[in-house]
Amino acid sequence: MTIGVLVLIIISACSRVDGEMNRVERASGGSPIQVVTTIGMISDIVQEVGGTEVVVTGLMGPGVDPHLYKASQGDMKRLEDAEVIFYGGLHLEGKMTEILEKMENKKLTVAVSKDIDRAVLRSGKDAGGSQYDPHIWFDVKHWxxxxxxxxxxxxxxxxxxxxxxxxxxxxxINKLTELDAEVKDRILEIPENDRILVTAHDAFGYFGEAYGMKVMGLQGISTASEYGSKDVSKLRDFLVENKIKAVFVESSIPTKSMEAVIAGAKEKGHSVNIGGELYSDSMGEPGSDADTYIEMVRHNVNTIVDALK
Incomplete structure (x- = not known):
């Protein structure tokens, strides 16, 4: 039994009582709701919808990989003190999934993916045990x-x-609807044969399906899945055969993986550039051009279009 799960069991009884008291108090108004979220993109929604009625604490900041994240004792305390918890679900949080699911028995804990029709979700067979691909935010309609x-x-x-x-x-939601249309228009600027997005891991599948791009990643859906020399060779050969001119690195993944692919293509006489850095599993630092979900999507699309058109 993990330390985190043990802590949850110990605090279970008192948390249920506290939770019911908080619900009674909340019905008559009071201080802002203490909300804990996992990834930054979820924090952003909660802040937009909750406004001044919420105080949002995110567990995973810029550059943090949720697939590999391990809850600290400080995180456990934040989860314990939260009134409401939001997380991605679909095994996005990897090692934290068990803890978050147990929290659902004690307080309002919500997987933000829960209402999406499973029939439209991508397979997650290589996502560390998940049935579905958890990167739903890359299709703005899912978000x-x-x-x-x-x-x-x-x-x-x-x-x-x-x-x-x-x-x-x-x-x-009106802003997101406008964003969805904006992304579609921008992708059309790329010649049809050049709408091929090659990234460090297979996080952009929903993006490709929604906006008409072929997507390939060196690693699988989860960065917990290791890539090997065969994966590098396969992607290298794809770049050479299809004359791909640019690939993309990701803010939460070391660049060395893609550098190996680029070097392999060069040895075969094909030059490939790094088209830029994309934000996949986390947003940018505060003050950057990707510090909100909408700005993150815009940054990614602008980077992709500028490199491929």
């Missing part, structure tokens, strides 16, 4: 669903401020 799920949860917990949450959610 609209996640926004609606978060809105529903906040209203459930805090019905007093339901109208404010509704107003905030509608405003944000």
């Amino acid at each position: 609209i669903s996640a926004t609606e799920t978060i809105y529903d949860a906040l209203v459930q917990y805090d019905p007093t401020n339901a109208e404010q949450y509704k107003k905030n959610a509608e405003t944000y």
Whole structure:
């Protein structure tokens, strides 16, 4: 039994009581809701929908890989103190999944992917035991669903401020709808034969399906899956045969993996450039051009289009 799970068992009884007291107090208003989230993209939605009625604490900051993340004792304390918890689900959080699922028995703990029709999800057979690909935010329409799920949860917990949450959610969803159209228009700037996105790991599958790009990754859906010389050779040969001119590195993954592929292509007489750095499993640092979900998507699309068009 892990230390984290043991801590959860010990605090279980008192947390249930505290949770019920918080729900009674929340119904009559009071201080902002203490919300804990896993990845930054979820934190961003909660802040947009919750506004001044929430205080959001994110566990995983810029450059952090959620697939490999291990909860610290400080994280366990934050989860214990939270009133509401939001996480990705679909095994995105890897080693934390068991802890988060156990939290669902004690307080309002919501996987933001839960309301997406499983029929439209990609396979996650190589994602560390997950049935589905968890990178749903790369299709903006899926992220609209996640926004609606978060809105529903906040209203459930805090019905007093339901109208404010509704107003905030509608405003944000309108922005996401505009973003979805913007991404589609920008991808059309790339010649059809050049709409091939090669990245460090297979995180952009939903992006490819939604916006008409062929996507390939050196690693599988989860960075917990190791890549080997055969993977490097296979991707190298694909670059050479298809005359791919640019590949992309990711902010949460070391660049050496893609550098090996580029070097292999060069040995075969084909020059490949690094088209830029994309944000896959985390957003950018505060103050960067990718420090919100919308700006992260724009950064990625602009980087891809500028390199391939």
